[in-house]
Ligand SMILES: Nc1ncnc2c1ncn2[C@@H]1O[C@H](COP(=O)(O)OP(=O)(O)OP(=O)(O)O)[C@@H](O)[C@H]1O
Protein backbone atom coordinates (compact mmCIF):
# COMPACT_ATOMS: atom_id res chain seq x y z
CA UNK A 1 0.00 0.00 0.00
CA UNK A 2 0.91 3.66 -0.38
CA UNK A 3 1.07 5.89 2.68
CA UNK A 4 1.95 9.51 2.17
CA UNK A 5 2.60 10.98 5.61
CA UNK A 6 2.65 14.69 6.29
CA UNK A 7 4.60 15.84 3.28
CA UNK A 8 5.72 19.43 2.73
CA UNK A 9 6.69 20.89 -0.61
CA UNK A 10 7.72 24.45 -1.50
CA UNK A 11 8.58 26.09 -4.77
CA UNK A 12 11.18 28.59 -3.63
CA UNK A 13 9.53 30.69 -0.96
CA UNK A 14 6.01 29.62 -1.85
CA UNK A 15 4.62 26.69 0.09
CA UNK A 16 2.64 24.33 -2.07
CA UNK A 17 1.94 21.31 0.15
CA UNK A 18 1.58 21.48 3.93
CA UNK A 19 1.58 18.26 5.88
CA UNK A 20 -0.35 16.31 3.26
CA UNK A 21 -1.28 12.71 4.03
CA UNK A 22 -3.12 10.27 1.79
CA UNK A 23 -3.25 6.50 1.42
CA UNK A 24 -4.02 4.07 -1.35
CA UNK A 25 -4.63 0.37 -0.91
CA UNK A 26 -4.44 -2.51 -3.39
CA UNK A 27 -7.85 -3.19 -4.91
CA UNK A 28 -9.05 0.34 -4.21
CA UNK A 29 -9.33 3.74 -5.85
CA UNK A 30 -8.28 6.81 -3.89
CA UNK A 31 -9.52 10.06 -5.45
CA UNK A 32 -7.75 13.34 -4.85
CA UNK A 33 -10.13 16.21 -5.46
CA UNK A 34 -9.74 19.95 -5.41
CA UNK A 35 -10.08 23.09 -7.44
CA UNK A 36 -7.43 24.52 -9.79
CA UNK A 37 -4.05 25.17 -8.24
CA UNK A 38 -4.58 23.54 -4.82
CA UNK A 39 -1.54 21.28 -5.30
CA UNK A 40 -2.96 18.03 -6.70
CA UNK A 41 -0.38 17.62 -9.45
CA UNK A 42 2.43 18.72 -7.15
CA UNK A 43 1.40 15.95 -4.76
CA UNK A 44 1.47 13.37 -7.57
CA UNK A 45 4.83 14.63 -8.82
CA UNK A 46 6.19 14.34 -5.30
CA UNK A 47 5.00 10.73 -5.04
CA UNK A 48 6.64 9.71 -8.31
CA UNK A 49 9.84 11.61 -7.55
CA UNK A 50 9.64 14.58 -9.88
CA UNK A 51 9.58 17.05 -6.96
CA UNK A 52 11.77 16.84 -3.88
CA UNK A 53 9.83 17.08 -0.63
CA UNK A 54 11.09 19.03 2.37
CA UNK A 55 9.33 17.00 5.03
CA UNK A 56 7.24 13.91 5.63
CA UNK A 57 7.46 10.35 4.31
CA UNK A 58 6.31 8.47 1.23
CA UNK A 59 5.92 4.81 2.13
CA UNK A 60 5.32 2.35 -0.68
CA UNK A 61 4.97 -1.32 0.21
CA UNK A 62 6.52 -0.55 3.59
CA UNK A 63 9.59 1.26 2.30
CA UNK A 64 10.27 5.02 2.34
CA UNK A 65 10.84 5.85 -1.33
CA UNK A 66 11.21 9.61 -0.86
CA UNK A 67 14.96 9.42 -1.51
CA UNK A 68 14.66 7.36 -4.70
CA UNK A 69 15.00 8.73 -8.23
CA UNK A 70 11.88 8.59 -10.44
CA UNK A 71 13.21 5.61 -12.44
CA UNK A 72 13.81 3.64 -9.24
CA UNK A 73 10.29 4.41 -8.02
CA UNK A 74 9.00 3.20 -11.39
CA UNK A 75 11.01 -0.01 -10.93
CA UNK A 76 9.50 -0.34 -7.47
CA UNK A 77 6.07 -0.53 -9.08
CA UNK A 78 4.86 3.07 -9.15
CA UNK A 79 3.17 3.97 -12.44
CA UNK A 80 2.27 7.51 -13.48
CA UNK A 81 -0.01 9.07 -16.08
CA UNK A 82 0.77 12.80 -16.03
CA UNK A 83 -1.75 15.59 -16.45
CA UNK A 84 -1.89 16.58 -20.11
CA UNK A 85 -0.84 13.03 -21.13
CA UNK A 86 2.68 13.94 -22.32
CA UNK A 87 2.85 11.36 -25.03
CA UNK A 88 5.58 11.78 -27.66
CA UNK A 89 3.83 13.19 -30.75
CA UNK A 90 6.54 12.21 -33.24
CA UNK A 91 6.95 8.65 -31.99
CA UNK A 92 4.58 5.89 -33.10
CA UNK A 93 2.16 4.28 -30.70
CA UNK A 94 4.49 1.26 -30.51
CA UNK A 95 7.49 3.48 -29.75
CA UNK A 96 5.55 5.46 -27.16
CA UNK A 97 4.72 2.22 -25.37
CA UNK A 98 8.32 1.00 -25.60
CA UNK A 99 9.63 4.10 -23.82
CA UNK A 100 8.16 2.54 -20.69
CA UNK A 101 10.42 -0.50 -21.10
CA UNK A 102 13.61 1.53 -20.61
CA UNK A 103 13.83 0.53 -16.96
CA UNK A 104 12.59 -3.05 -17.52
CA UNK A 105 14.80 -6.14 -17.88
CA UNK A 106 16.28 -6.62 -21.38
CA UNK A 107 14.00 -8.32 -23.86
CA UNK A 108 10.84 -7.16 -22.11
CA UNK A 109 7.85 -6.61 -24.36
CA UNK A 110 4.67 -4.57 -24.18
CA UNK A 111 2.29 -6.82 -22.19
CA UNK A 112 -0.60 -8.30 -24.18
CA UNK A 113 -2.98 -7.17 -21.42
CA UNK A 114 -2.41 -3.59 -22.50
CA UNK A 115 -3.98 -4.33 -25.87
CA UNK A 116 -6.77 -6.29 -24.24
CA UNK A 117 -7.64 -3.14 -22.29
CA UNK A 118 -7.22 -0.77 -25.24
CA UNK A 119 -7.79 -2.73 -28.47
CA UNK A 120 -7.71 0.45 -30.55
CA UNK A 121 -4.00 0.83 -29.82
CA UNK A 122 -3.10 -2.42 -31.56
CA UNK A 123 -4.79 -1.14 -34.67
CA UNK A 124 -2.82 2.12 -34.48
CA UNK A 125 0.61 0.72 -33.56
CA UNK A 126 2.34 2.40 -36.49
CA UNK A 127 0.51 5.67 -36.24
CA UNK A 128 2.26 8.68 -34.74
CA UNK A 129 1.10 9.64 -31.26
CA UNK A 130 0.38 13.18 -32.38
CA UNK A 131 -2.09 11.92 -34.99
CA UNK A 132 -4.35 10.27 -32.40
CA UNK A 133 -7.43 11.99 -30.98
CA UNK A 134 -7.25 13.39 -27.45
CA UNK A 135 -9.10 10.39 -26.05
CA UNK A 136 -6.84 7.94 -27.86
CA UNK A 137 -3.79 9.81 -26.59
CA UNK A 138 -5.11 9.47 -23.05
CA UNK A 139 -5.57 5.74 -23.59
CA UNK A 140 -2.02 5.57 -24.92
CA UNK A 141 -0.71 7.42 -21.86
CA UNK A 142 -2.43 4.92 -19.56
CA UNK A 143 -1.24 2.00 -21.68
CA UNK A 144 2.32 3.33 -21.54
CA UNK A 145 2.20 3.49 -17.74
CA UNK A 146 0.85 -0.08 -17.62
CA UNK A 147 3.62 -1.31 -19.91
CA UNK A 148 6.06 -0.95 -17.02
CA UNK A 149 3.84 -3.41 -15.03
CA UNK A 150 3.20 -1.19 -11.99
CA UNK A 151 1.22 -2.16 -8.90
CA UNK A 152 0.32 1.45 -8.08
CA UNK A 153 -1.21 3.56 -10.82
CA UNK A 154 -1.39 7.34 -10.42
CA UNK A 155 -3.63 9.16 -12.92
CA UNK A 156 -3.64 12.96 -12.97
CA UNK A 157 -6.94 14.24 -14.43
CA UNK A 158 -7.29 11.57 -17.10
CA UNK A 159 -10.69 12.90 -18.15
CA UNK A 160 -9.57 16.49 -18.76
CA UNK A 161 -10.73 17.60 -22.20
CA UNK A 162 -11.93 14.14 -23.20
CA UNK A 163 -15.23 13.22 -24.83
CA UNK A 164 -17.85 11.37 -22.73
CA UNK A 165 -17.63 8.02 -24.55
CA UNK A 166 -13.90 7.80 -23.86
CA UNK A 167 -14.40 8.95 -20.26
CA UNK A 168 -16.69 5.96 -19.76
CA UNK A 169 -14.07 3.67 -21.19
CA UNK A 170 -11.39 5.10 -18.92
CA UNK A 171 -13.67 4.63 -15.92
CA UNK A 172 -14.21 0.99 -16.92
CA UNK A 173 -10.45 0.40 -17.14
CA UNK A 174 -9.77 2.08 -13.77
CA UNK A 175 -12.44 -0.03 -12.10
CA UNK A 176 -11.12 -3.21 -13.67
CA UNK A 177 -7.51 -2.50 -12.68
CA UNK A 178 -8.50 -1.93 -9.05
CA UNK A 179 -11.18 -4.60 -8.65
CA UNK A 180 -9.85 -7.41 -10.78
CA UNK A 181 -6.11 -6.81 -11.03
CA UNK A 182 -5.70 -5.55 -7.46
CA UNK A 183 -3.93 -2.32 -8.39
CA UNK A 184 -3.76 0.51 -5.92
CA UNK A 185 -5.09 3.50 -7.88
CA UNK A 186 -4.71 7.20 -7.11
CA UNK A 187 -6.98 9.29 -9.30
CA UNK A 188 -6.83 13.09 -9.44
CA UNK A 189 -10.10 14.67 -10.49
CA UNK A 190 -11.80 18.04 -10.58
CA UNK A 191 -15.22 16.54 -11.11
CA UNK A 192 -16.85 14.96 -8.12
CA UNK A 193 -19.47 13.17 -10.24
CA UNK A 194 -16.79 11.10 -11.95
CA UNK A 195 -14.82 10.56 -8.75
CA UNK A 196 -17.70 9.37 -6.60
CA UNK A 197 -18.57 6.57 -9.02
CA UNK A 198 -15.11 5.09 -8.65
CA UNK A 199 -13.71 6.16 -5.31
CA UNK A 200 -13.27 3.99 -2.24
CA UNK A 201 -11.41 6.76 -0.46
CA UNK A 202 -11.22 10.45 -1.16
CA UNK A 203 -9.02 13.35 -0.15
CA UNK A 204 -10.26 16.87 -0.83
CA UNK A 205 -7.48 19.44 -1.07
CA UNK A 206 -7.80 23.12 -0.34
CA UNK A 207 -4.75 25.40 -0.71
CA UNK A 208 -2.06 22.79 -0.22
CA UNK A 209 -3.77 20.85 2.55
CA UNK A 210 -6.12 17.90 2.79
CA UNK A 211 -9.24 19.58 4.14
CA UNK A 212 -11.32 16.41 4.23
CA UNK A 213 -10.40 12.79 3.70
CA UNK A 214 -11.38 9.22 4.43
CA UNK A 215 -13.48 6.32 3.25
CA UNK A 216 -16.08 7.37 0.69
CA UNK A 217 -18.86 5.66 2.60
CA UNK A 218 -18.18 7.78 5.69
CA UNK A 219 -18.12 11.17 4.00
CA UNK A 220 -21.05 13.42 3.41
CA UNK A 221 -21.67 14.47 -0.16
CA UNK A 222 -22.56 17.98 0.90
CA UNK A 223 -19.34 18.51 2.87
CA UNK A 224 -17.28 17.44 -0.14
CA UNK A 225 -19.22 19.64 -2.54
CA UNK A 226 -18.84 22.64 -0.27
CA UNK A 227 -15.05 22.32 -0.32
CA UNK A 228 -15.02 22.04 -4.09
CA UNK A 229 -16.85 25.32 -4.52
CA UNK A 230 -14.84 27.48 -2.09
N1 LIG B 1 7.29 24.19 -10.91
C1 LIG B 1 6.61 25.10 -10.21
N2 LIG B 1 7.21 26.23 -9.75
C2 LIG B 1 6.53 27.15 -9.03
N3 LIG B 1 5.23 27.05 -8.72
C3 LIG B 1 4.58 25.97 -9.14
C4 LIG B 1 5.22 24.94 -9.91
N4 LIG B 1 4.30 23.98 -10.18
C5 LIG B 1 3.14 24.38 -9.62
N5 LIG B 1 3.30 25.58 -8.98
C6 LIG B 1 2.27 26.30 -8.23
O1 LIG B 1 1.86 25.46 -7.16
C7 LIG B 1 0.45 25.53 -6.97
C8 LIG B 1 -0.17 24.15 -7.15
O2 LIG B 1 -0.03 23.73 -8.50
P1 LIG B 1 -0.51 22.30 -9.00
O3 LIG B 1 -0.19 22.20 -10.44
O4 LIG B 1 0.06 21.27 -8.11
O5 LIG B 1 -2.09 22.41 -8.76
P2 LIG B 1 -3.27 21.48 -9.28
O6 LIG B 1 -4.18 21.26 -8.12
O7 LIG B 1 -2.73 20.30 -9.96
O8 LIG B 1 -4.03 22.41 -10.33
P3 LIG B 1 -4.88 22.02 -11.66
O9 LIG B 1 -6.21 21.55 -11.18
O10 LIG B 1 -4.98 23.29 -12.41
O11 LIG B 1 -4.12 20.97 -12.39
C9 LIG B 1 -0.06 26.55 -7.98
O12 LIG B 1 -0.15 27.79 -7.35
C10 LIG B 1 1.03 26.56 -9.04
O13 LIG B 1 1.08 27.80 -9.69
Ligand SMILES: [Mg+2]
Pocket residue numbers: 040041042083156
Ligand atom coordinates in the same frame (compact mmCIF):
# COMPACT_ATOMS: atom_id res chain seq x y z
MG1 LIG C 1 -2.94 19.57 -11.86
